Amino acid sequence: MAKAFRASAGILLAPAVTLIGVFVVVPMLLTIWLSFQDWSTQTPFSDASFTGLGNFREIFGPTSVGRDFKTALLNTAIYTALSVVLILPLSVVFGLMVYQREVAGGTALRTVLFSTYMVPMIAVALVWSKLYAPSEGPLNQLLGLIGIGPQPWLSSPRSALVSIVFLNVWQQVGYFTVLAIAGLTQIPGSLYEAATLDGANGREQFRFISLPLLRRTLLFSAVIAIINAVQVFEPVALITQGGPVGSTNVLTYHIRRVGIERAQGGLGSAMAVMLMLSLIVSVSALFAFVNRKDSE
Amino acid sequence: MSAATRSLSRKRPSGRKALLATAMLLVAVASAFPLAWMVLTSLKTPAETMQVPPVWLPHTPTLEAFGKVADVINVGRSMWNSLVIATVTTAGILVTSMMAGYAFAKYSFPGRSLLFSLLIATMFLPPIVTLIPLYRMVGSMGLSASLAGIIVPNLANAFGIFLMRQFIAGVPDDLIDAARMDGASELLILFKIVAPSVAPAIAALALFAFVYHWNSYLWPLTVLQGNADAYPIVISLSRLLSYNRGAVNTGLVMAGATLAVLPPLVLFVFLQRFFVDSIVGSAIKG
Numbered sequence: 001m002a003k004a005f006r007a008s009a010g011i012l013l014a015p016a017v018t019l020i021g022v023f024v025v026v027p028m029l030l031t032i033w034l035s036f037q038d039w040s041t042q043t044p045f046s047d048a049s050f051t052g053l054g055n056f057r058e059i060f061g062p063t064s065v066g067r068d069f070k071t072a073l074l075n076t077a078i079y080t081a082l083s084v085v086l087i088l089p090l091s092v093v094f095g096l097m098v099y100q101r102e103v104a105g106g107t108a109l110r111t112v113l114f115s116t117y118m119v120p121m122i123a124v125a126l127v128w129s130k131l132y133a134p135s136e137g138p139l140n141q142l143l144g145l146i147g148i149g150p151q152p153w154l155s156s157p158r159s160a161l162v163s164i165v166f167l168n169v170w171q172q173v174g175y176f177t178v179l180a181i182a183g184l185t186q187i188p189g190s191l192y193e194a195a196t197l198d199g200a201n202g203r204e205q206f207r208f209i210s211l212p213l214l215r216r217t218l219l220f221s222a223v224i225a226i227i228n229a230v231q232v233f234e235p236v237a238l239i240t241q242g243g244p245v246g247s248t249n250v251l252t253y254h255i256r257r258v259g260i261e262r263a264q265g266g267l268g269s270a271m272a273v274m275l276m277l278s279l280i281v282s283v284s285a286l287f288a289f290v291n292r293k294d295s296e
Numbered sequence: 297m298s299a300a301t302r303s304l305s306r307k308r309p310s311g312r313k314a315l316l317a318t319a320m321l322l323v324a325v326a327s328a329f330p331l332a333w334m335v336l337t338s339l340k341t342p343a344e345t346m347q348v349p350p351v352w353l354p355h356t357p358t359l360e361a362f363g364k365v366a367d368v369i370n371v372g373r374s375m376w377n378s379l380v381i382a383t384v385t386t387a388g389i390l391v392t393s394m395m396a397g398y399a400f401a402k403y404s405f406p407g408r409s410l411l412f413s414l415l416i417a418t419m420f421l422p423p424i425v426t427l428i429p430l431y432r433m434v435g436s437m438g439l440s441a442s443l444a445g446i447i448v449p450n451l452a453n454a455f456g457i458f459l460m461r462q463f464i465a466g467v468p469d470d471l472i473d474a475a476r477m478d479g480a481s482e483l484l485i486l487f488k489i490v491a492p493s494v495a496p497a498i499a500a501l502a503l504f505a506f507v508y509h510w511n512s513y514l515w516p517l518t519v520l521q522g523n524a525d526a527y528p529i530v531i532s533l534s535r536l537l538s539y540n541r542g543a544v545n546t547g548l549v550m551a552g553a554t555l556a557v558l559p560p561l562v563l564f565v566f567l568q569r570f571f572v573d574s575i576v577g578s579a580i581k582g
Contacts, residue, residue, distance in 0.1 A: 009405045012403075013396050019449075023450075028418075102312075109323065120510070123530075127330050136348045182575065231424065269428055283420075
């Protein structure tokens, strides 16, 4: 009986494990292997020749390859940090708006917020490229109504990356709001009742009950937000092509350009490995930070 | 809006409530504005889209822009490609996720938690990390520039396995044991007994997978290598932006975006309960 069960477990697992093994795990290992190779994406893997740390030296070196990569790494870090810093507080505020029972319409608000998460990023990019249009674009028109002059948005190196952060936040915040609501529903109502009896006001209850008990939810949200943010591609590929003057050149776009379009597979793989390492480091740091707070 | 706010605060003495209601309304308007503007602009005449200050509502709504989209890209073909990609991928994900989720939830075998952790770890891997070798591998399998090349690598994913395991774990063992006593095969038990008891989770996974793969851009763009016959709608759209660049193309772009947004948004409106429940469920149980 036990043996038969083990056999059927094998059959049940085989399709998923094979597919994920072949199409995720093997390519990931290949990426690591290729990062130490001199290899053109247009040739078979067998044509790769070992170069040690050559690719890594080049992408961190003083040539244009190194300059472009370092810019892309920095842009991605800024983009990711800004996205997380904006999305997390907004998701808690919006989550409270949906969760509270004083004013009706919370569920409707949740629907509106979450609907943007269903929209293909390419459509988001198209729509926002027109919202940001300098003269006839509605955003500058609306700013004009409240007395603020026209902003250059996507056309200036100073504001282009931030403009893409805004459209990312707009698209994703509904998803994180739903996560925040899930966290809020986990907090026992009795805690708030006890706090009310003790005379704690709404702000104190938020500060000393909601926020600490949301820590796990926020950690999960931060990890997902980071993973999502490093994947930004469509607005850059479609609208800015990494410009103006490299200000929106982010890693997903840059790695694809180097590794696929220019077929420099070894260099592109070394960049992908650095992205993977950066993610591991930042997510571990985040966990360490939250755990230290927990033990305090 | 200010009139509405004022009447609200008159009815309710508490200024706090009025403030909260105003804030909620502002958030909803800001959130809905880009898509509302997209649809309205798709119905404007070319002249209206260029007017400064902008015309918010089209005076004589026209479908002209949608007709022009059909001149620039093959709308029917692109929508069909998107439908095939999203549907076949979703079907594959459902089958592989239910099978593996069932094994992880209801079987004990050596290395189970290690294998599960390894699979879950792949969930956190951004696709760009595997893109370069995967592109080469799919090419050497003879699948590049085809719909199969887009679909095959995505037929299983860790999120689906995770979600199915979470929900199948809640199905009573007695139910499964009883069917085993009757001599039912494991696959029969999975699809006839287990699946119906986790139907809402299956619906949620189906919708997630469908929307994700309808919207997916990076992989199709990479694998298709410019084979326009196989373009899903999201890739065809990028042609609209370069069409007539510098001249009037705003209405055209908005009409195309509206077409691409409609299927996932309509699905969402009808089935949002499943989406939201499964996110909440996976976050709590995870």
